[in-house]
Amino acid sequence: MVLTKFGIIKQFILNKIEAGTWPQNAKVPSENELAEQFNVSRMTARRALQELTEQGVLVRTQGAGTFVATFKSQSSLLEINNIADEVSARGHHHRAKQIKLCGVTVDDEIAILLGCHSGSDAFYSEILHLENDVPIQLEQRYVNNKLVPTYLEQDFNEITPHEFLSSVAPLTEASHEIEAVLAPIDLCKHLDIEMHQPCLQVKRRTWARQGVVSVAILTSPGNRYRLGGHIKVSTA
Amino acid sequence: MVLTKFGIIKQFILNKIEAGTWPQNAKVPSENELAEQFNVSRMTARRALQELTEQGVLVRTQGAGTFVATFKSQSSLLEINNIADEVSARGHHHRAKQIKLCGVTVDDEIAILLGCHSGSDAFYSEILHLENDVPIQLEQRYVNNKLVPTYLEQDFNEITPHEFLSSVAPLTEASHEIEAVLAPIDLCKHLDIEMHQPCLQVKRRTWARQGVVSVAILTSPGNRYRLGGHIKVSTA
DNA sequence: GTGCAAAGCTTGTATATACAAGTGTTGCGG
DNA sequence: CCGCAACACTTGTATATACAAGCTTTGCAC
Numbered sequence: 001m002v003l004t005k006f007g008i009i010k011q012f013i014l015n016k017i018e019a020g021t022w023p024q025n026a027k028v029p030s031e032n033e034l035a036e037q038f039n040v041s042r043m044t045a046r047r048a049l050q051e052l053t054e055q056g057v058l059v060r061t062q063g064a065g066t067f068v069a070t071f072k073s074q075s076s077l078l079e080i081n082n083i084a085d086e087v088s089a090r091g092h093h094h095r096a097k098q099i100k101l102c103g104v105t106v107d108d109e110i111a112i113l114l115g116c117h118s119g120s121d122a123f124y125s126e127i128l129h130l131e132n133d134v135p136i137q138l139e140q141r142y143v144n145n146k147l148v149p150t151y152l153e154q155d156f157n158e159i160t161p162h163e164f165l166s167s168v169a170p171l172t173e174a175s176h177e178i179e180a181v182l183a184p185i186d187l188c189k190h191l192d193i194e195m196h197q198p199c200l201q202v203k204r205r206t207w208a209r210q211g212v213v214s215v216a217i218l219t220s221p222g223n224r225y226r227l228g229g230h231i232k233v234s235t236a
Numbered sequence: 237m238v239l240t241k242f243g244i245i246k247q248f249i250l251n252k253i254e255a256g257t258w259p260q261n262a263k264v265p266s267e268n269e270l271a272e273q274f275n276v277s278r279m280t281a282r283r284a285l286q287e288l289t290e291q292g293v294l295v296r297t298q299g300a301g302t303f304v305a306t307f308k309s310q311s312s313l314l315e316i317n318n319i320a321d322e323v324s325a326r327g328h329h330h331r332a333k334q335i336k337l338c339g340v341t342v343d344d345e346i347a348i349l350l351g352c353h354s355g356s357d358a359f360y361s362e363i364l365h366l367e368n369d370v371p372i373q374l375e376q377r378y379v380n381n382k383l384v385p386t387y388l389e390q391d392f393n394e395i396t397p398h399e400f401l402s403s404v405a406p407l408t409e410a411s412h413e414i415e416a417v418l419a420p421i422d423l424c425k426h427l428d429i430e431m432h433q434p435c436l437q438v439k440r441r442t443w444a445r446q447g448v449v450s451v452a453i454l455t456s457p458g459n460r461y462r463l464g465g466h467i468k469v470s471t472a
Numbered sequence: 473g474t475g476c477a478a479a480g481c482t483t484g485t486a487t488a489t490a491c492a493a494g495t496g497t498t499g500c501g502g
Numbered sequence: 503c504c505g506c507a508a509c510a511c512t513t514g515t516a517t518a519t520a521c522a523a524g525c526t527t528t529g530c531a532c
Contacts, residue, residue, distance in 0.1 A: 004515065040516075280486060296514095
């Protein structure tokens, strides 16, 4: 048997979630229902649900049932730069100002990160995040135009790219590179910041199951913004 | 039943590992052996081994057996600042220079991080990491003197604090805070770095099962050192 | 209608069993 | 001694079953 039975059930569930048939918080068939549907024992159906729960895709409650997890619950890591939430958690007001939103031709560096060819097309957005109307982060984002064809139709004054992308394609993976840099000209320009101020620059790539969704370059003045994150290694 | 049977077996195994009875790569009793020893079915013993494997504590190979995992395999995250390995991976030579190793009285900030009272004692080490004899990171570390009483007896020119602490107590959790700062005087002092150079400063807390083990403040010039890490959110 | 108990669903734990598949060892034949 | 087949042992998958524990709905008594 090339594929395991519980693997087939897992894939079935993942497909439903990806396709949007089962949105966030939707109820997933019970162990018994899946068992009957796939003609397997309850323990096998259970295993599929169990493993997806461990992976953060589903949430289970004894007595109530199994549900599609909220994206957030998948990992504390992907919240790291969900600025809107972070600012709100501090009791402050978050606002995003869309500076640019257009198509671009990608250069070598971005092509490698996006997993496409240099010179091919992509979407680009530049958004300034403000906390109580004070700028705290410049977000420069390159987006895969094949996976997210409707990106240019959005208004990122209203919804953050992160929120929008999460709703379009469930992110499955992310990688981060963090550097300390001197305030780049873009950021100095957008708010009077002195040139010799240290900044955190995070390059984040996000994947959906279909491939690289976007590459974001997030730059924050070091003395105003702090990147935190509690990283659990073991859940024992 | 206040404790589950598989939970008891998990704890039994974790205790053996913590106590050092079963070192890295040691063979763990087979499912059948555990089942007999604890008077449970094989499936129950299996579950204990299974969950510890998912948590990265054990490694299993069909046909061969179950073994205590190497610390590294627990998480790609905790490697992030295992500088020695990172430098080696680049094919360069890593060297550590022990600058300080002493007992200290902790101030308010460190007390909170270490989970002890301000004014109580702790151990402190200051180590400069060099790549091909070029300094790349200053490591300032406060260590819980109750959990690691032998810290001051080590020679950190030979073994990194991270390696030593890993061997003493298996780390279970870590949190990181990352800031961009201007090169602090300590770092400027230890090698001729200009004062207005941006640096990455990572504050890392590490836990063992008994509590907070140490707090490390890692400072690296932004243009020389890059903190990378591939963070898997879902393993589907 | 309200309150509450019972029933019925759900997930959680545990067991016994069977066979598949991979590893290591043992021992036999050459 | 070497090569290889057979065997023992290990983990992996799958099933059927039983009962415990928690949530939701139903329905009865008041």
